[in-house]
Amino acid sequence: MKTSPKQPARRPILEWVVAGLGLLGVMAAFGLILTEALAGPAGPPELGLAAVETRSTGSGWVVEIEATNTGDRTAAGVQVEGRLGTETATAELDYVPAHGQSVASLGFDQDPRQGLQLIVLGWREP
Numbered sequence: 001m002k003t004s005p006k007q008p009a010r011r012p013i014l015e016w017v018v019a020g021l022g023l024l025g026v027m028a029a030f031g032l033i034l035t036e037a038l039a040g041p042a043g044p045p046e047l048g049l050a051a052v053e054t055r056s057t058g059s060g061w062v063v064e065i066e067a068t069n070t071g072d073r074t075a076a077g078v079q080v081e082g083r084l085g086t087e088t089a090t091a092e093l094d095y096v097p098a099h100g101q102s103v104a105s106l107g108f109d110q111d112p113r114q115g116l117q118l119i120v121l122g123w124r125e126p
Contacts, residue, residue, distance in 0.1 A: 042071075042072035042073050042098070043071050043072045043073065044071055044072075044073055045069050045071040045073050045074065045075035045096065045098070045123060045125075046069065046070045046071035047067055047068070047069055047071075047075060047078065047096060047120045047123065048067070048068045048070070048120075049065055049066070049067055049068075049080060049118035049119070049120060050065065050066050050068070050118070051063050051064070051065055051112070051116060051118065052064045052065060052066045052103070054111075054112055054113050056111075057107075059107075060107055060108055060109045060110075061107070061108045061109070061110065061111055061112050062105050062106070062107050062108075063082060063089075063105065063106045063107075063108065063112045063116065064103060064104075064105050065080065065082070065091075065103070065104055065105070065106060065118060066101050066102070066103050067080060067093055067096045067101065067102050067103075067104070067120070068096075068100075068101050069096040069097060069098055069099065069100055069101070070099065071098060071099075072098050072099075073098055073125060074095055074096065074097050074098050074125070074126055075095065075096045075123035075124075075125070076094065076095045076123060076124050076125065076126040077092060077093075077094070077095075077123055077124045078092065078093040078095070078096050078102070078120065078122075078123040079091075079092055079120070079121035079122050079123065080092075080093065080104060080106075080118065080119065080120055080121065081118070081119045081121050082106040082108070082112070082116055082117065082118050082119075083116070083117040083119070084108050084110055084112050084115055084116050084117075085110065085115065087108050087109060087110060089106035089107055089108055090106075090121075091104040091105065091106055092104075095126065096123075
């Protein structure tokens with residue numbers, strides 16, 4: 001009796017698909033690491049303030065301000081100050097993410113729609 005040589009089993013197509021997806025995932029991870037390495041160090045936070053909304057309340061005026069960070073690093077413990085004549089109001093934002101915004105409110109006795117100065121006093125890096 002003659003025996004025929006055994007042919008190796010073919011790999012299922014699903015196995016090739018999963019292997020290809022795994023390779024894509026590994027290549028994407030390496031690409032991200034390489035991109036971050038070549039980009040150099042991230043720049044410091046660059047903070048700006050803008051009055052978004054002003055409203056009258058029973059005890060005075062409230063100004064909603066938005067802090068915008070156009071920098072590459074997050075700023076934590078951001079101290080902001082609003083000056084209106086002799087009045088000063090302060091607030092602290094827990095953090096302002098890199099390329100993001102955060103909102104705070106400042107209270108005043110007078111109408112702050114004219115003459116309001118907004119200042120970033122300082123922050124720390126988390």
